[in-house]
Amino acid sequence: MEQKAVQDFYPDDVAHCYGCGRLNEHGHQIKSFWDGDETVAKFFPKEYHTAIPGFVYGGLLASLIDCHGTGTAALVSYRLENRNYDTLPPFRFVTASLQVDFLRPTPLGGELELRGKIIEVKGKKVISEITISSNGAITARGVVVAVQMPESFLIK
Amino acid sequence: MEQKAVQDFYPDDVAHCYGCGRLNEHGHQIKSFWDGDETVAKFFPKEYHTAIPGFVYGGLLASLIDCHGTGTAALVSYRLENRNYDTLPPFRFVTASLQVDFLRPTPLGGELELRGKIIEVKGKKVISEITISSNGAITARGVVVAVQMPESFLIK
Numbered sequence: 001m002e003q004k005a006v007q008d009f010y011p012d013d014v015a016h017c018y019g020c021g022r023l024n025e026h027g028h029q030i031k032s033f034w035d036g037d038e039t040v041a042k043f044f045p046k047e048y049h050t051a052i053p054g055f056v057y058g059g060l061l062a063s064l065i066d067c068h069g070t071g072t073a074a075l076v077s078y079r080l081e082n083r084n085y086d087t088l089p090p091f092r093f094v095t096a097s098l099q100v101d102f103l104r105p106t107p108l109g110g111e112l113e114l115r116g117k118i119i120e121v122k123g124k125k126v127i128s129e130i131t132i133s134s135n136g137a138i139t140a141r142g143v144v145v146a147v148q149m150p151e152s153f154l155i156k
Numbered sequence: 157m158e159q160k161a162v163q164d165f166y167p168d169d170v171a172h173c174y175g176c177g178r179l180n181e182h183g184h185q186i187k188s189f190w191d192g193d194e195t196v197a198k199f200f201p202k203e204y205h206t207a208i209p210g211f212v213y214g215g216l217l218a219s220l221i222d223c224h225g226t227g228t229a230a231l232v233s234y235r236l237e238n239r240n241y242d243t244l245p246p247f248r249f250v251t252a253s254l255q256v257d258f259l260r261p262t263p264l265g266g267e268l269e270l271r272g273k274i275i276e277v278k279g280k281k282v283i284s285e286i287t288i289s290s291n292g293a294i295t296a297r298g299v300v301v302a303v304q305m306p307e308s309f310l311i312k
Contacts (some may be wrong), residue, residue, distance in 0.1 A: 013208075017211055018213040059215075062215065
């Protein structure tokens with residue numbers, strides 16, 4: 001199971017996220033996997049995801065960090081309960097806070113790698129550190145505080 | 157001059173930002189204005205800017221905060237030098253760090269208002285607090301540390 005992306009198993013009613021929902025045809029559809037004790041996702045920015053010409057828009061980087069952070073929170077929650085991603089109830093997280101440091105410009109025109117490390121799991125909260133690398137060099141680093149989505153968020 | 161958006165005066169070679177560049181036809185093209193001692197921008201999310209159905213994607217909110225933060229930095233820089241936006245050299249900022257607290261879900265389907273307050277201006281750095289409101293209620297709050305873009309960022 002662990003070689004599959006957790007987002008591929010989100011129930012349909014929570015699979016429309018612009019960042020990671022497989023049912024959002026306009027969105028980024030990022031996929032978060034385990035790689036040992038770290039989580040990983042890849043993303044290839046479009047040519048129009050520009051900050052200044054030649055570099056990736058910081059808002060996109062913040063979005064990717066945000067979504068890989070919630071994906072990482074779901075991944076670790078299933079792992080801690082030793083559950084497959086298709087078992088119920090699903091783990092689905094929303095972001096409580098996001099902090100991003102833009103360390104250097106991120107070149108536009110190549111694949112980005114996001115890597116996540118778990119900092120803390122406490123109750124319904126998961127804190128992770130997410131880095132973005134381009135050609136092996138870290139260009140942005142963030143911390144995501146994710147909390148399990150309250151049932152009340154769902155519009156019935 | 158101050159009733160015009162600062163982004164409308166960015167030189168062409170720095171007007172492609174996905175968040176605020178008037179020359180990026182795929183992007184958000186946000187416009188930041190003064191309103192007294194605060195800055196303001198409006199944005200109407202698209203129906204696909206979904207987090208979970210009915211609510212706005214947090215990554216979009218982070219992007220808007222980021223871009224209105226750099227716009228706010230430019231606005232205050234011109235004001236402090238008592239310069240019109242079309243005078244040279246232009247003030248153009250990039251984000252060094254971004255912190256966002258998502259206070260409550262942001263309903264999808266209405267206009268959002270971003271408001272900026274200057275926290276600190278020090279040398280080439282401007283720190284601002286940016287809030288996002290929906291129907292008069294603040295749903296997200298962020299702090300943006302913006303720094304003047306080094307000339308070396310420009311690809312000649």
